Amino acid sequence: MIARAAAALLAATFAAPSLAAGDAARGAAAFRACLACHALEPDRNLTGPSLGGLWGRKAGTLASYRRYSDALKRSGALWNESTLDAWLRSPQTMAPGNTMQFAGIADERARADLIAYLRAVSEGKDVPRPKAPALPDLKKAPKDSVIASIRRCGDSYFVTNTKGETLPFWEFNLRFKTDTSATGPAPGRPVVVGQGMQGDRAQIVFADPGEISKFVREDCRE
Ligand code: HEC
Numbered sequence: 001m002i003a004r005a006a007a008a009l010l011a012a013t014f015a016a017p018s019l020a021a022g023d024a025a026r027g028a029a030a031f032r033a034c035l036a037c038h039a040l041e042p043d044r045n046l047t048g049p050s051l052g053g054l055w056g057r058k059a060g061t062l063a064s065y066r067r068y069s070d071a072l073k074r075s076g077a078l079w080n081e082s083t084l085d086a087w088l089r090s091p092q093t094m095a096p097g098n099t100m101q102f103a104g105i106a107d108e109r110a111r112a113d114l115i116a117y118l119r120a121v122s123e124g125k126d127v128p129r130p131k132a133p134a135l136p137d138l139k140k141a142p143k144d145s146v147i148a149s150i151r152r153c154g155d156s157y158f159v160t161n162t163k164g165e166t167l168p169f170w171e172f173n174l175r176f177k178t179d180t181s182a183t184g185p186a187p188g189r190p191v192v193v194g195q196g197m198q199g200d201r202a203q204i205v206f207a208d209p210g211e212i213s214k215f216v217r218e219d220c221r222e
Contacts, residue, residue, distance in 0.1 A: 022109075027117025028128045030110050037100075039132035040121055046132060048100060054079050055122035059095075071097035084115045138185040138193070138205060145197075147190045147204055153220040159197060159204070167197045175203040176212050190215060 037047040044050050049065035060073035075095040077083040086094045088111045090104040105111050120127045143162045151158040157174050160166040177193075178184070185191045190206045206212050 022112030022114070022116030024113070024116040024120040024125065024127050026110075027113035027115070027120075028130070030105075030114045031117055031130065033102075033105075035130055035132060037102075040129050041132070044132060051118060051121070053122050055119050056080065059083070067099070069095075069097065069099045071095045072099075081115055081119075084118065085111055088114060135179075135181070135183050136193075137183045138179060138191045139183070139189075141185070141191040145192050146185075147192060147215075150204075150216045151219045151222065152216050153218075157216070158222075159192070159202065161192070161197065165197070167202075169200070169202060173201040175201075177203055177205045178207070178209050178212075179205050180208065187211070 034048075034051070038049070038051045039046055040050065040052045042050055042052040043062070043064040044052075045062075045065045049062045049068070057079050059075050059077040059079060060068040072095050075098075077087070077094070083094075088105050091098055091100045091102055092104075105114070117127060121129065144165065146162045147159060148162045148164075149160045151160075152171075155171045157169045157171060158166050159169060159174070185205055185207050187207045188211065190204050190211065192202050192204050194201075194203050196202070206215070
């Protein structure tokens with residue numbers, strides 16, 4: 001009788017929620033600190049790798065993410081409660097020289113909640129999954145944002161959109177980027193993003209890096 005009561009007490013003690021268990025619902029809110037760089041959809045990589053299916057994965061091994069640092073890969077960590085706790089407390093202490101620009105979370109409770117949340121996501125539990133900020137679909141860009149031609153003369157670029165409007169830019173104020181994702185521009189139809197061609201700076205996004213130099217026409221006669 002006494003033994004049974006003791007066993008029940010012991011079971012109750014172990015079943016009681018401990019600090020280390022964390023609260024996945026609260027962790028979902030804490031995940032906002034990660035959203036700018038991490039998505040949860042499998043293989044949706046942003047600045048950082050997708051954290052979907054993280055639990056039990058070896059650090060630095062998501063095949064679709066090609067930007068891991070040697071520091072993280074060398075850590076040899078297997079992602080679980082204790083390794084994630086060390087990483088989220090201070091990424092630079094755990095894997096010095098890694099490239100995650102994040103100071104860490106000092107609050108133990110907040111770390112435990114976040115870890116419980118990441119585990120719940122990996123295990124397919126029914127927890128809120130904030131969507132990573134959607135990038136605009138550049139294939140649907142308005143005519144005045146689609147670039148028809150770029151002429152270069154000396155330190156100047158003259159950018160003409162498909163409405164026939166041309167604006168000059170100092171070369172240092174024009175950025176050329178690529179977006180090879182599903183929402184990137186159509187081949188041969190680069191798009192100006194941000195504030196469009198307004199202002200003294202602009203960013204032009206191409207479907208492929210090979211297009212960039214082909215698109216720019218050297219011409220000082222016009
Ligand atoms: C400013 C961008 C940024 C923020 C914010 C950020 N991370 Fe990261 N994270 C990265 C990058 C970049 C890497 C890859 C680091 C490397 O290879 O050295 C990474 C790697 C990771 C990894 C290792 C993944 C793997 O596949 O091995 C985990 C786990 C992780 N981050 C969790 C988080 C969590 C949880 C948060 C929020 C508390 C967060 N990160 C916030 C950019 C970020």
